[in-house]
Amino acid sequence: MSSHGEFPAQWDKQVDVVVVGFGGAGAAAAITAQNSGATVLILEKAPKGEEGGNTRVAGQGYLNASPKEEAIDYFNALCGPFTVDQDVVRAWADEIGLNNDWLASIGGDPQEHQHPPEGIEFPQFLGSNSTHKFHEGPVVGYSNTWLLFEKAVNERGIEVLYESPAKELIQRNGTGEIVGVRAEQGGKSVYVRANKAVILTCGGFENNQEMIRNYLPGLPYCYTTGSPHNEGDGITMAMEVGADLWHMNNYAGPSMGLKVPEYRTTFSMVALHFSKVLDGGMIVVGPDANRFADEKRKTSHGKVYESGRWGPLMTPCPMYMIFDHKMFTSGPLYDKDPKTGWNTMVDRYDWSDDNSAELDRGWIKKADTFAELAESIGVDASTLESTVGKWNEDSVAGADTDFGRTMMLKPLAEGPFFALELSPSMLNTQGGPRRNGKGQVMRPDGSPLPRLYSAGELGSIYSFLYQGTGNIGECLAFGRISGRNAAAEQPWE
Ligand SMILES: Cc1cc2nc3c(=O)[nH]c(=O)nc-3n(C[C@H](O)[C@H](O)[C@H](O)COP(=O)(O)OP(=O)(O)OC[C@H]3O[C@@H](n4cnc5c(N)ncnc54)[C@H](O)[C@@H]3O)c2cc1C
Numbered sequence: 001m002s003s004h005g006e007f008p009a010q011w012d013k014q015v016d017v018v019v020v021g022f023g024g025a026g027a028a029a030a031i032t033a034q035n036s037g038a039t040v041l042i043l044e045k046a047p048k049g050e051e052g053g054n055t056r057v058a059g060q061g062y063l064n065a066s067p068k069e070e071a072i073d074y075f076n077a078l079c080g081p082f083t084v085d086q087d088v089v090r091a092w093a094d095e096i097g098l099n100n101d102w103l104a105s106i107g108g109d110p111q112e113h114q115h116p117p118e119g120i121e122f123p124q125f126l127g128s129n130s131t132h133k134f135h136e137g138p139v140v141g142y143s144n145t146w147l148l149f150e151k152a153v154n155e156r157g158i159e160v161l162y163e164s165p166a167k168e169l170i171q172r173n174g175t176g177e178i179v180g181v182r183a184e185q186g187g188k189s190v191y192v193r194a195n196k197a198v199i200l201t202c203g204g205f206e207n208n209q210e211m212i213r214n215y216l217p218g219l220p221y222c223y224t225t226g227s228p229h230n231e232g233d234g235i236t237m238a239m240e241v242g243a244d245l246w247h248m249n250n251y252a253g254p255s256m257g258l259k260v261p262e263y264r265t266t267f268s269m270v271a272l273h274f275s276k277v278l279d280g281g282m283i284v285v286g287p288d289a290n291r292f293a294d295e296k297r298k299t300s301h302g303k304v305y306e307s308g309r310w311g312p313l314m315t316p317c318p319m320y321m322i323f324d325h326k327m328f329t330s331g332p333l334y335d336k337d338p339k340t341g342w343n344t345m346v347d348r349y350d351w352s353d354d355n356s357a358e359l360d361r362g363w364i365k366k367a368d369t370f371a372e373l374a375e376s377i378g379v380d381a382s383t384l385e386s387t388v389g390k391w392n393e394d395s396v397a398g399a400d401t402d403f404g405r406t407m408m409l410k411p412l413a414e415g416p417f418f419a420l421e422l423s424p425s426m427l428n429t430q431g432g433p434r435r436n437g438k439g440q441v442m443r444p445d446g447s448p449l450p451r452l453y454s455a456g457e458l459g460s461i462y463s464f465l466y467q468g469t470g471n472i473g474e475c476l477a478f479g480r481i482s483g484r485n486a487a488a489e490q491p492w493e
Pocket residue numbers: 020021022023024025026043044045046050051052053054055056057058059060061062063164165166167201202203204225226227229230231233234340341342426427428455456457458468469470471472473475
């Protein structure tokens with residue numbers, strides 16, 4: 001059996017269960033392990049105030065699917081050809097319908113989303129009526145569900161070490177067991193012994209451009225609206241000790257957002273939201289200055305049905321939102337409501353009401369003619385002119401003859417004209433170490449890696465299509481499964 005990570009002469013700390021990452025999955029795993037009698041420590045990479053990962057800035061909905069057999073049907077339908085082992089699906093289904101009970105057990109008061117039918121993403125699939133979406137707090141969003149998890153961890157006195165990224169798993173020679181973690185604090189190693197087990201809950205690879213290029217389908221780059229701290233560390237650490245990977249090509253995206261060097265994560269543009277309307281004319285073009293899609297299309301977390309199958313929305317990079325003076329003056333192009341997303345909730349960029357500050361910063365380009373605008377963004381001028389001309393004719397006639405867009409059917413009428421570069425953006429990745437129904441991380445030969453568990457979006461069980469609220473639902477379900485099983489391990493000697 002292999003070994004990995006320097007076995008320390010002395011451990012700096014020791015507990016029964018080490019949880020790596022303080023988001024929703026980490027909170028559920030830590031609380032459950034402690035309830036099962038284990039001593040627990042959480043290692044968190046982010047500084048205090050930025051903990052919580054994607055869970056902190058998510059829409060705050062979680063799935064409580066039932067009845068169980070229908071939930072299994074719906075889950076399997078979402079997987080389509082990308083099937084998931086039924087022991088994992090059954091373990092998920094056993095727990096997912098208990099999420100409300102668990103939330104209540106930590107002091108929460110589960111509230112069902114107001115419009116459940118609209119929230120079922122694939123109502124045509126078998127078992128879709130098992131979708132029941134809940135949140136904590138008076139309204140959806142605003143970190144309400146996360147704040148309950150965080151409070152519950154703090155009330156229980158579970159120690160959290162902030163700014164302490166896990167760097168390596170310590171694997172015992174001869175047995176292959178995972179017996180601790182090397183973290184770093186201020187560049188210095190801190191060795192934490194795990195008497196029973198380690199649970200990886202440190203999220204996906206949304207901020208690791210190399211992994212994005214290697215694993216996400218057809219994307220030269222992509223940015224996130226979520227936590228900037230999820231860099232695929234758990235994937236690297238798990239691979240180093242011999243884990244198998246799964247679902248690396250699956251992610252909740254893409255959409256199109258503004259990414260600027262000064263800010264770590266993407267800005268969502270109001271005009272591109274499927275249900276929001278700004279006055280004035282707007283189209284999106286690719287590098288060839290042609291439109292490529294209905295800009296207002298509602299996707300199912302980035303997936304669209306085309307040519308008889310589901311697949312990711314096309315995002316030919318770089319893309320540009322081209323718009324007219326009327327839109328520029330019709331209000332802020334960015335929705336500042338701190339309901340979801342890292343920029344609105346944590347970095348809190350204060351977008352100007354008249355978009356002038358963003359023009360001054362160079363995030364928005366301005367020109368009197370489309371030819372000048374084309375030159376400023378490096379696309380072919382005559383193609384852009386004809387693309388706009390065609391859109392203007394169609395929108396005045398009331399029919400988008402290219403892509404069937406029906407919302408904001410307005411011409412780009414009067415200059416000056418504007419351009420804003422768009423990047424592919426995502427909520428989260430789903431890939432990571434393969435897990436089994438006990439929450440154990442698996443080797444390529446199908447055997448579990450002793451004393452190593454996972455939960456949450458790090459190796460999520462979602463393999464293809466995704467039902468909104470499924471990720472936090474899974475964080476809670478597998479957080480509990482892994483927390484319980486980790487605490488039930490016998491201490492190693
Ligand atoms: C804008 C937005 C809206 C969303 N809305 C919903 C929704 O309504 N419902 C839903 O189900 N899903 C939603 N999602 C997806 C969902 O938020 C995530 O998939 C889920 O919260 C992931 O939880 P997690 O605990 O696995 O990871 P996270 O919550 O991301 O937590 C991971 C933690 O690990 C830490 N970490 C990273 N590396 C290390 C390391 N080396 N050592 C220690 N710590 C580390 C991170 O700092 C972070 O705190 C949304 C996502 C986004 C971005």
